Amino acid sequence: xxxxxxxxxxxxxxxxxxxxxxxxxxxxxxxxxxxxxxxxxxxxxxxxxxxxxxxxxxxxxxxxxxxxxxxxxxxxxxxxxxxxxxxxxxxxxxxxxxxxxxxxxxxxxxxxxxxxxxxxxxxxxxxxxxxxxxxxxxxxxxxxxxxxxxxxxxxxxxxxxxxxxxxxxxxxxxxxxxxxxxxxxxxxxxxxxxxxxxxxxxxxxxxxxxxxxxxxxxxxxxxxxxxxxxxxxxxxxxxxxxxxxxxxxxxxxxxxxxxxxxxxxxxxxxxxxxxxxxxxxx
Amino acid sequence: xxxxxxxxxxxxxxxxxxxxxxxxxxxxxxxxxxxxxxxxxxxxxxxxxxxxxxxxxxxxxxxxxxxxxxxxxxxxxxxxxxxxxxxxxxxxxxxxxxxxxxxxxxxxxxxxxxxxxxxxxxxxxxxxxxxxxxxxxxxxxxxxxxxxxxxxxxxxxxxxxxxxxxxxxxxxxxxxxxxxxxxxxxxxxxxxxxxxxxxxxxxxxxxxxxxxxxxxxxxxxxxxxxxxxxxxxxxxxxxxxxxxxxxxxxxxxxxxxxxxxxxxxxxxxxxxxxxxxxxxx
Amino acid sequence: xxxxxxxxxxxxxxxxxxxxxxxxxxxxxxxxxxxxxxxxxxxxxxxxxxxxxxxxxxxxxxxxxxxxxxxxxxxxxxxxxxxxxxxxxxxxxxxxxxxxxxxxxxxxxxxxxxxxxxxxxxxxxxxxxxxxxxxxxxxxxxxxxxxxxxxxxxxxxxxxxxxxxxxxxxxxxxxxxxxxxxxxxxxxxxxxxxxxxxxxxxxxxxxxxxxxxxxxxxxxxxxxxxxxxxxxxxxxxxxxxxxxxxxxxxxxxxxxxxxxxxxxxxxxxxxxxxxxxxxxxxxxxxxxxxxxxxxxxxxxxxxxxxxxxxxxxxxxxxxxxxxxxxxxxxxxxxxxxxxxxxxxxxxxxxx
Numbered sequence: 012x013x014x015x016x017x018x019x020x021x022x023x024x025x026x027x028x029x030x031x032x033x034x035x036x037x038x039x040x041x042x043x044x045x046x047x048x049x050x051x052x053x054x055x056x057x058x059x060x061x062x063x064x065x066x067x068x069x070x071x072x073x074x075x076x077x078x079x080x081x082x083x084x085x086x087x088x089x090x091x092x093x094x095x096x097x098x099x100x101x102x103x104x105x106x107x108x109x110x111x112x113x114x115x116x117x118x119x120x121x122x123x124x125x126x127x128x129x130x131x132x133x134x135x136x137x138x139x140x141x142x143x144x145x146x147x148x149x150x151x152x153x154x155x156x157x158x159x160x161x162x163x164x165x166x167x168x169x170x171x172x173x174x175x176x177x178x179x180x181x182x183x184x185x186x187x188x189x190x191x192x193x194x195x196x197x198x199x200x201x202x203x204x205x206x207x208x209x210x211x212x213x214x215x216x217x218x219x220x221x222x223x224x225x226x227x228x229x230x231x232x233x234x235x236x237x238x239x240x241x242x243x244x245x246x247x248x249x250x251x252x253x254x255x256x257x258x259x260x261x262x263x264x265x266x267x268x269x270x271x272x273x274x275x276x277x278x279x280x281x282x283x284x285x286x287x288x289x290x291x292x293x
Numbered sequence: 294x295x296x297x298x299x300x301x302x303x304x305x306x307x308x309x310x311x312x313x314x315x316x317x318x319x320x321x322x323x324x325x326x327x328x329x330x331x332x333x334x335x336x337x338x339x340x341x342x343x344x345x346x347x348x349x350x351x352x353x354x355x356x357x358x359x360x361x362x363x364x365x366x367x368x369x370x371x372x373x374x375x376x377x378x379x380x381x382x383x384x385x386x387x388x389x390x391x392x393x394x395x396x397x398x399x400x401x402x403x404x405x406x407x408x409x410x411x412x413x414x415x416x417x418x419x420x421x422x423x424x425x426x427x428x429x430x431x432x433x434x435x436x437x438x439x440x441x442x443x444x445x446x447x448x449x450x451x452x453x454x455x456x457x458x459x460x461x462x463x464x465x466x467x468x469x470x471x472x473x474x475x476x477x478x479x480x481x482x483x484x485x486x487x488x489x490x491x492x493x494x495x496x497x498x499x500x501x502x503x504x505x506x507x508x509x510x511x512x513x514x515x516x517x518x519x520x521x522x523x524x525x526x527x528x529x530x531x532x533x534x535x536x537x538x539x540x541x542x543x544x545x546x547x548x549x550x551x552x553x554x555x556x557x558x559x560x561x562x563x564x565x566x567x568x569x570x571x572x573x574x
Numbered sequence: 575x576x577x578x579x580x581x582x583x584x585x586x587x588x589x590x591x592x593x594x595x596x597x598x599x600x601x602x603x604x605x606x607x608x609x610x611x612x613x614x615x616x617x618x619x620x621x622x623x624x625x626x627x628x629x630x631x632x633x634x635x636x637x638x639x640x641x642x643x644x645x646x647x648x649x650x651x652x653x654x655x656x657x658x659x660x661x662x663x664x665x666x667x668x669x670x671x672x673x674x675x676x677x678x679x680x681x682x683x684x685x686x687x688x689x690x691x692x693x694x695x696x697x698x699x700x701x702x703x704x705x706x707x708x709x710x711x712x713x714x715x716x717x718x719x720x721x722x723x724x725x726x727x728x729x730x731x732x733x734x735x736x737x738x739x740x741x742x743x744x745x746x747x748x749x750x751x752x753x754x755x756x757x758x759x760x761x762x763x764x765x766x767x768x769x770x771x772x773x774x775x776x777x778x779x780x781x782x783x784x785x786x787x788x789x790x791x792x793x794x795x796x797x798x799x800x801x802x803x804x805x806x807x808x809x810x811x812x813x814x815x816x817x818x819x820x821x822x823x824x825x826x827x828x829x830x831x832x833x834x835x836x837x838x839x840x841x842x843x844x845x846x847x848x849x850x851x852x853x854x855x856x857x858x859x860x861x862x863x864x865x866x867x868x869x870x871x872x873x874x875x876x877x878x879x880x881x882x883x884x885x886x887x888x889x890x891x892x893x894x895x896x897x898x899x900x901x902x903x904x905x906x907x908x909x910x911x912x913x914x915x916x917x918x919x920x921x922x923x924x925x
Binding site for chain 2: 039094106130230245253
Binding site: 058059061062123124125153156238239240242252253254256257259 | 641642644645646648649737743779784785786787788791798799800917918921922924925
């Protein structure tokens with residue numbers, strides 16, 4: 012069973028289709044429109060500082076919300092019986108079979124000024140109530156085309172990627188460890204704080220990676236839920252390659268900077284977690 | 294651990310409600326009598342009927358299924374082979390290979406897509422100018438891109454199973470006269486199977502759900518369902534798309550339920566057998 | 575477990591087989607043609623008609639604006655045979671050598687084009703383009719949601735419509751609207767004027783007047799009463815009107831933009847002849863009429879205008895009076911440094 016050569020085709024494939032393209036991005040980032048070497052792509056990036064800041068900020072909030080919702084869910088799930096657990100993990104994976112663009116688009120119908128949610132509020136008389144109490148004159152809640160809507164879209168789309176790794180890790184905790192802690196006199200809260208939570212950290216860390224990275228780079232979600240009002244990093248990059256501003260060199264430079272910043276964040280985070288080799292992804 | 298109380302159950306229900314609310318809306322409006330996506334105008338099956346005569350959507354569906362199936366199967370075979378190979382590597386080189394393996398997983402989709410499109414465009418242009426051909430980005434580049442981001446998932450789900458293997462079994466089979474491949478097929482493969490199937494499923498799901506990487510690598514001729522949806526979202530998504538997604542969703546749901554029922558029946562059977570054995574003692 | 579695998583594989587295969595059969599070379603003996611058009615800019619029934627009549631498969635794709643079209647073409651790796659850029663983009667593409675000269679012997683229907691569209695400023699020699707549709711840009715508004723009639727661009731900057739205005743999501747049109755409101759030309763090369771216009775748009779955004787920056791998303795939002803005022807094309811207004819009779823359209827008194835979109839063939843297209851056949855097909859009276867009726871834009875073909883219902887051809891929205899047209903300006907291609915300035919100003923707004 013020692014067939015080292017079996018990995019050769021794979022390594023060649025990855026070298027061509029993973030490593031080489033990234034090297035290309037690196038080269039393009041330092042190339043000018045006329046083809047020479049330049050660092051101008053990076054110096055002009057100063058005007059995008061707000062976009063960088065906003066993208067990282069919104070992605071951070073989305074990640075935090077995902078932890079706040081996803082951790083308890085994973086924890087409660089792990090306490091359910093086998094049948095229920097199986098069904099629940101299935102239910103978490105299942106939405107992915109409906110394309111995420113479509114699900115996000117559906118949020119548009121829900122959040123619009125004349126959308127389903129506002130219609131519902133209207134029907135149950137919420138606006139009438141608010142208006143009579145506060146003397147205001149509102150007809151709808153403004154939800155779509157805001158940063159909040161974008162964060163909601165991120166949380167909605169990436170929550171499963173937070174729940175699954177945490178659930179996998181908690182599920183694997185040896186129950187005898189918990190019993191031992193209880194035998195030694197730990198109460199429920201102490202068991203959680205001293206045993207379960209530390210043991211589940213690797214899951215949380217890989218969950219954070221799997222939520223934060225797609226959130227910071229998304230362009231479809233702000234396009235659909237942000238109404239073109241909120242520009243994010245993904246929009247910028249997309250515009251350089253496929254959109255109105257055509258400049259793949261600048262696009263590569265932005266991608267490169269984004270990648271490096273994300274890598275630094277991850278490295279710092281994994282230091283905190285004294286990360287296990289190869290975070291739990293699945 | 295303690296069982297869940299009322300409040301934790303309620304919390305779970307609410308989160309699932311959040312996850313399924315938009316899906317519910319989509320399914321309901323696939324039966325709407327008008328094109329509106331927020332006003333209910335009565336029940337109708339017209340979008341399901343229209344769907345099957347819509348060339349663009351059927352073509353996109355074809356491309357999506359074909360790419361996802363082909364990419365996940367290829368990734369599954371290649372990934373399993375690669376996992377076995379990686380497992381045999383020395384610790385240090387294994388570490389390097391595995392961190393490269395992690396790149397497509399942790400890198401932003403848009404960077405993967407953009408970098409692949411740079412490579413493809415460069416390669417295609419170079420090829421065309423040397424050989425005078427007229428190649429362009431299309432189905433093949435799409436397929437390569439999908440295989441590339443599928444393989445890492447397969448490897449990550451097969452590797453743990455390899456770690457659990459007892460290395461002596463393989464040798465035992467060979468000692469008993471099995472050739473290398475037979476020993477592999479009869480002894481190793483069955484143990485790896487759950488990991489492989491898991492990898493296949495994840496790869497297929499990821500391919501179906503992908504939009505960003507396809508968007509940058511598919512070129513001008515082919516488009517997947519996701520790309521079709523994105524193009525439509527600029528105007529209005531036709532309820533036909535709701536209909537096709539509902540069909541896809543329903544078929545997966547049914548398949549998963551069937552598997553689930555089978556599995557729990559097996560579990561129960563195993564339990565009962567255990568109980569019978571215990572009473573006999 | 576094994577059985578699950580086989581079931582899964584079977585499902586995948588069946589699904590691919592089910593969808594896999596169908597078109598093959600014998601259905602389309604004469605090859606294919608790759609068309610890139612704007613969204614909602616054709617009567618979709620004419621595509622299968624063309625395929626059947628000519629035995630040519632049409633790969634039809636859409637994109638959202640001229641700038642996207644430009645990056646798609648310059649990016650390489652794509653291969654279109656027919657594109658439909660607007661006037662100013664055509665002159666840019668011509669000046670950058672990105673278009674193929676047309677062989678008009680393959681486009682006999684070209685003779686039907688109204689003389690006032692021949693040899694236009696954007697294609698002075700008339701060798702590169704065949705006009706497809708034309709129209710004006712103006713304000714579309716919901717009469718139940720605004721006070722009185724709107725006649726001026728100033729409505730877009732009026733705080734009483736906070737959160738109700740949809741701006742057009744591309745630099746030339748949006749900044750152009752502000753330029754017109756300020757009394758400048760659409761084609762100004764004076765950077766301080768462009769800057770002033772952008773400042774106005776930034777103010778408009780900061781005042782919360784803008785609900786969203788949209789292109790074709792506007793259909794859904796105006797038809798559904800989601801917004802009160804929007805800036806878009808006259809032809810699209812006529813389509814929206816069918817779904818929401820409360821909508822009205824006006825070419826503001828300050829003047830507006832008058833555009834022509836024309837069919838061209840990009841340099842190095844692989845199916846040039848098929849492309850020309852497609853262009854010719856689009857210029858036939860029946861197809862032109864179907865397209866006009868379906869999308870609401872105005873046709874440059876004389877026979878089409880005659881064949882249309884007089885209610886449409888007499889409609890001042892679709893075929894405005896010469897007086898209105900005189901107040902409208904066409905975009906011309908701007909020098910590279912001004913275009914770059916547009917991009918960076920647009921970014922200043924969107925960031």
